[in-house]
Amino acid sequence: MRSKQRSGQERTRSGRPARRVAYETLRAVTDEDAYANLTLPGLIRRYRLDTRDAAFATELTYGTLRGLGIYDQIIEACIDRTMSELDPRVLEVLRLGAHQTLAMRVPAHAAVSTMVDLVRATVSDGAGRFVNAVMRRIGEHDLDAWTHELAPSRDADPEGFLAFRYAHPPWIVRALRDSLNRYGPGSGSRDQADALESCLAANNEPASVVLAAWPARGDVAELTAAGAQPTRWSPYGAVLDSGDPGRLDAVKAGRAGVQDEGSQLVTLAVTGVPVEGDDARWLDMCAGPGGKAAVLAGLAHQRGAQLVALDQHPHRARLVEQALRGAPGEHSVVVGDATDEQWQDGSYDRVLLDAPCSGLGALRRRPEARWRRTPSDIAQLRPLQTALLQAAVRAVRPGGVVGYITCSPHLAETVTVVEDILRRNDDIERVDARPYLPGVPDLGSGPDVQLWPHVHGTDAMYLALLRRT
Numbered sequence: 015m016r017s018k019q020r021s022g023q024e025r026t027r028s029g030r031p032a033r034r035v036a037y038e039t040l041r042a043v044t045d046e047d048a049y050a051n052l053t054l055p056g057l058i059r060r061y062r063l064d065t066r067d068a069a070f071a072t073e074l075t076y077g078t079l080r081g082l083g084i085y086d087q088i089i090e091a092c093i094d095r096t097m098s099e100l101d102p103r104v105l106e107v108l109r110l111g112a113h114q115t116l117a118m119r120v121p122a123h124a125a126v127s128t129m130v131d132l133v134r135a136t137v138s139d140g141a142g143r144f145v146n147a148v149m150r151r152i153g154e155h156d157l158d159a160w161t162h163e164l165a166p167s168r169d170a171d172p173e174g175f176l177a178f179r180y181a182h183p184p185w186i187v188r189a190l191r192d193s194l195n196r197y198g199p200g201s202g203s204r205d206q207a208d209a210l211e212s213c214l215a216a217n218n219e220p221a222s223v224v225l226a227a228w229p230a231r232g233d234v235a236e237l238t239a240a241g242a243q244p245t246r247w248s249p250y251g252a253v254l255d256s257g258d259p260g261r262l263d264a265v266k267a268g269r270a271g272v273q274d275e276g277s278q279l280v281t282l283a284v285t286g287v288p289v290e291g292d293d294a295r296w297l298d299m300c301a302g303p304g305g306k307a308a309v310l311a312g313l314a315h316q317r318g319a320q321l322v323a324l325d326q327h328p329h330r331a332r333l334v335e336q337a338l339r340g341a342p343g344e345h346s347v348v349v350g351d352a353t354d355e356q357w358q359d360g361s362y363d364r365v366l367l368d369a370p371c372s373g374l375g376a377l378r379r380r381p382e383a384r385w386r387r388t389p390s391d392i393a394q395l396r397p398l399q400t401a402l403l404q405a406a407v408r409a410v411r412p413g414g415v416v417g418y419i420t421c422s423p424h425l426a427e428t429v430t431v432v433e434d435i436l437r438r439n440d441d442i443e444r445v446d447a448r449p450y451l452p453g454v455p456d457l458g459s460g461p462d463v464q465l466w467p468h469v470h471g472t473d474a475m476y477l478a479l480l481r482r483t
């Protein structure tokens with residue numbers, strides 16, 4: 015009994031730097047537009063957190079960021095002033111406190127006392143009294159009771175209810191619903207309400223680290239020998255359940271890298287669809303930072319093709335160069351605007367266009383993204399996506415193929431762009447992409463492919479294949 019108590023006290027004490035790390039990461043994300051996945055590891059190192067505290071800090075940071083919009087509604091219901099009157103530092107502490115109280119199994123008294131200590135250390139004693147009072151009000155209900163109190167009723171507004179219950183902005187819930195209706199496994203035939211709920215739940219689960227053994231350089235066997243498990247469908251993939259991928263020799267030596275299985279599958283599909291005639295000139299039109307280019311370069315080498323990898327931004331092009339360092343075969347990296355006539359009409363046999371997009375398909379990996387993105391981002395990206403796909407279908411020769419990929423299932427970024435291009439170009443036809451992801455189940459009614467975290471365990475990657483006639 016005594017030893018149990020002592021270990022509890024140690025946990026609380028050692029939890030303090032972990033909470034400080036979560037607080038500083040949140041400040042950087044909300045105040046400086048930083049990315050949590052880039053900021054957090056540095057702070058974990060700076061505060062020298064051990065493995066357990068690092069795991070606690072990660073769960074606290076990521077969980078708080080995922081739930082931000084919901085926790086703010088709960089905090090708003092517990093304060094006697096407007097949200098804009100709150101000191102942003104105090105708001106951050108309350109958000110962390112709300113997540114610990116409502117979603118982590120931190121005892122209420124520990125959540126209150128650690129948050130009071132944190133706000134005293136970072137703001138003032140007065141703020142400590144305020145946080146104490148608000149935290150107690152937050153703890154009066156559990157998350158189900160808060161949902162009942164603040165969310166719309168499930169019958170009257172199912173998407174509004176799910177948005178609160180699974181901490182997604184309502185416009186993203188509606189976008190996922192529309193995409194599932196069109197491209198979900200049972201689209202058209204099955205009730206998609208369950209699928210939508212599963213999809214939202216999957217976005218709240220941390221994604222595993224998936225590695226790719228770069229074709230012609232690496233070998234999955236080397237990754238599995240180091241403790242990773244082969245992926246279900248990609249012959250190049252392996253899942254690393256724990257540990258830092260950077261410690262693996264294969265990653266250090268550039269024979270493998272981190273890449274979601276969905277990205278591997280859509281890239282392989284673009285290389286798997288037959289072209290008529292020669293298959294020697296490949297273009298990766300938006301290549302930075304170079305994950306898909308690393309797959310393409312190896313396969314191009316094995317098949318006697320040359321790869322050109324283009325990116326508009328010099329720093330992204332440098333990352334592609336790094337990704338291709340050590341790759342065998344003929345490949346070159348070019349800095350340029352792909353919408354700006356970088357090549358003569360019909361110069362390539364195969365073009366992969368992984369378009370800049372909202373990233374709504376990777377919400378599992380970017381906890382802050384759902385609250386940062388807005389519908390106007392989608393509207394702003396659309397002309398660029400259309401111009402890039404138009405450039406891609408001109409870059410490929412008759413008989414060649416274009417793969418249009420987004421890491422977003424939003425219909426305005428996927429099928430709407432593709433159908434726009436099909437309307438404008440009478441020499442472009444759609445190819446059913448599903449046969450080029452062999453063995454992958456539940457690909458819906460096609461012809462395009464939409465992968466899903468809740469179905470395939472991958473990011474929600476979209477692929478359309480187009481052939482120039």
Ligand SMILES: C[S@@+](CC[C@H](N)C(=O)[O-])C[C@H]1O[C@@H](n2cnc3c(N)ncnc32)[C@H](O)[C@@H]1O
Pocket residue numbers: 277299300301302303304305306307324325326327330350351352353368369370371
């Ligand atoms: C989704 S990322 C590509 C990811 C990459 N295919 C990979 O797998 O690592 C989109 C890229 O498009 C680039 N980009 C944006 N506009 C471009 C343009 N007009 N021409 C060429 N590249 C562009 C961005 O710099 C960014 O690196």
